[in-house]
Amino acid sequence: MRRAIISASLLALGMTSTGIALGAPAGDTQPEPPQQVFESSIGGVVTASPLPGKAGQGYLVYAKWCAGCHAPAFHLADPAATDKLSVVSRLPLGTNLLQQRYKGSVPAALEQRTDLTVGAVQFYVRHGFNAMPAFRKTEISDAELEALSAYLTRNRSVAKSNE
């Protein structure tokens, strides 16, 4: 809680311009029917990936442990509102730093990379890099790491086979 709670001031939803009247509940508030959901480090949950096999399992490892720092930029539905967001709201740490590092020569979001290798994924997960800590085997098991590598290198084989 180091950052200002007042930085939450962007979400002036449901407010009237002059006063405090909060208005009626907006639209449909029915909860969705239960379905199987999985962890997301962006905040929220994800549903299973349509990808088959290991890559599909790897997507869930990515969503749980990696996405919160390595996801693509965040967008609101309204582009004008998105433009007003701070850099911190738009870009997670890893994506921001990789963008600064590679300056567009490769995508900043890990999921979109086509050049990642299994060895690189395994190295960074087990060693960390800069402010990114290493992940222990009690968090990401060797089998989960293998699946994660399959997910993050899935585009590599596509790219290669298209060559």
Add this chain to the structure above:
Amino acid sequence: MVTMPPPISNSDLAAALQEFEAVVGKDWVFSSAEDRELYNDTYTPFAVEPSLQMVVSAAVAPASVEQVQQVVRIANKYKIPLYTFSTGRNLGYGGSSPTLSGCVVVDLKRMDSVLEVNEDQGYLVVEPGVNFIELYRHFEERGYPFMVACPEPGWGSPIGNALDHGVSFVMGDNFASVRGLEVVLPSGEVLRTGMGALPTGRLWHAFPYGFGPYVNGLFSQSNFGIVTKMSFSLARKPEIQATFSVSSSKSDDLYPLIATVQAMRDEGLLYLSSAASPLRSPMAPPGQPAPAHVQRAKALLSRRDGGSPKEWDELSRDSGVALSVVTGNVRGPSRIVEATLEYAREQFAKIAGAEFRVDSVQRFPLNIDDIPPDQRPQFGIPSLWPFASLAMGDTRRGMYFFSPVCAATAEDLFAIRQTIREVVLDHADESMRDPFLGWILANTVYPKAFISAYPIAISDDASTNKKYRELFTRLVEACGEKGWGEYRSHVAFQSEVMDQYSFNDHALRRFLESMKDAIDPNGILAPGKSGIWPKRLRETQS
């Protein structure tokens, strides 16, 4: 300061590891150099001074209470020091690193069951390895109407965070929401606290005290046991959650602003509040020249008196940047929130010139896509996105926190800022000063106290890191003398922080040491945690 490994014989360690393997299985004892590195502190204040870093001799990951008991008994047999974490993500305060080099880490991440969510009575019982992100999924999947009391980073755990007196946007003081504990004592015996000590334990999670001394607190920031279960009161999702802020361009307005917002806290109307001074937190966007008002603010902050109220008022008027700001957080049924905001507006209207604003109103159920991910933890949605703010400075090596407590009054806030300024002007190189001179946010997670967590960036330069550590010590001492102790500390500095709590010749620490010696005669649990050393290591540490 940093400690050296105790005399553990290699053959004892090898024998203990073998016995650990027999208990938890070979896969869950980690002793190769590669595996041990996973337990180092990524944000160590000794980044480029490997000889000063804490290292672990191995890690063991039990999957049940019984296994924890056996691990503790084996450690006693061979006098092997253990250091326990729940999820080991205490970055900034030591990460997964022990307080003493050479400890075997007890990694509880595998004990990751959500044991009970009681919807009617609004409580949760978890094992230590359940992290916030996992708990959120559990709630969502089953449609529970509760918020997750997460701190900024979501990979930590309710138990680990609460045991280190962590704070969340949802509950504020997370340890205050703790009900009952199950603990493996240094003897290997299992203890249940409060009503859990009754044989049926039916009201374990309903009433925290039971009968006799209240012992829950003895297991927080301590080395008296390994917590294996814990229950927490839960916050229900409200109909509305809202935040307001009140700003003024006058320095002296901070007094009535804080007094008013804290009075609302006392009335039970707000669940969190904070105080800040945007003008006194001069920041230039990275890589761009600082605007004139930022330069003027820096000049005032660097002056010994910190600038007079009149000078600050002028600068605020000239720049249009607010000088004195408080915020308040409200949640509950729509009608109640509305009335509370109306009441707040009336109260603050008594401060001439103060501007009241409702900053955010969110209606539940939330549309998560409308909430930028860095802000989701404020709504009980754990995330890792808040780390994004680290990109604003050079934090490649991470940071650790200087986290003093002061009273939730403007007097005390001005006074601690002045003391910090004097220490920094007297003892820090010019290039190191800015983070301490600017006003960082003061959070009133606690109804009567502000905590400020000053991040100290770790660099690639050993001599700079050393200077920062020396500055940290001076700040701890200077603030300690005036009654501002730390609420929490990195493992490397816990003894010096505890040294400040010295009333009556360190009666508190001596009491804790007596307990330590009585219940942990071999000194095996987390030696040095919070400056509590077992007898066999006390002499070598002093």
